[in-house]
Amino acid sequence: MQKTQKQFNTILKQRGVSFQLLRGQTLTVTEVEAAQVSDLFCFNLHDFSESLSSGRSIDYNDQIFLTSGHSLYSNRSEVMLKIIEDTCGRHDFLMTPCSLKMFQIVANNSEYHPSCHENLAKSFAAYGISPDQISTTFNIFMNVQVAPDGAIRINASKAKKGDWVTFKAEMDLLIGLTACSHEETNQFKFSEIGYAIS
Numbered sequence: 001m002q003k004t005q006k007q008f009n010t011i012l013k014q015r016g017v018s019f020q021l022l023r024g025q026t027l028t029v030t031e032v033e034a035a036q037v038s039d040l041f042c043f044n045l046h047d048f049s050e051s052l053s054s055g056r057s058i059d060y061n062d063q064i065f066l067t068s069g070h071s072l073y074s075n076r077s078e079v080m081l082k083i084i085e086d087t088c089g090r091h092d093f094l095m096t097p098c099s100l101k102m103f104q105i106v107a108n109n110s111e112y113h114p115s116c117h118e119n120l121a122k123s124f125a126a127y128g129i130s131p132d133q134i135s136t137t138f139n140i141f142m143n144v145q146v147a148p149d150g151a152i153r154i155n156a157s158k159a160k161k162g163d164w165v166t167f168k169a170e171m172d173l174l175i176g177l178t179a180c181s182h183e184e185t186n187q188f189k190f191s192e193i194g195y196a197i198s
Helices: 054-061 100-105 116-127
Strands: 009-011 016-021 026-031 038-044 047-051 071-073 079-086 138-140 143-146 152-155 164-169 173-178 193-197
Touching: 009 016, 016 116, 016 193, 026 079, 038 079, 038 116, 054 071, 100 116, 116 173, 173 193
Parallel strands: none
Antiparallel strands: 009 193, 016 173, 026 164, 026 193, 038 047, 038 138, 038 173, 071 079, 079 164, 143 152
């Protein structure tokens, strides 16, 4: 695969954006440095009650690690996105986006901490979408290992500088995208994420 020349936008460290992606358009997400995770969530642009579904996507692909050739489905069993190129090959669709509550529960941290859930909620707020409408994200470049007994562990991302994944929209979408805020997920360093629409 060869990444064609595209004009990339940048998501700053621990921030998020939202934008429209129309049917037939492609979204390419790329590593600016290396090993930085990016959380993606989306809604049907014309009906926000239809949104990305981790469970249905895993079910219909018979696979928990989605890559080139796999489709991301909605809660109504409609294809929202197809993965058409992927130079990394390892992403996660099991873990919810990090949130302030997660840091309080899992990390026992009572102080404020930026999070993907907050950044997605802020980005979607202009469209009248509530935080409760944001469910499990497709965690681009995140490397989650599942042991035979079902235990899960977050390992270092396999993504190198310049790696990318390209999605094709199969319906008009409202996309939310972040540069993840979770220390463990990003090996205790943060960097920017690049994205391009074509």
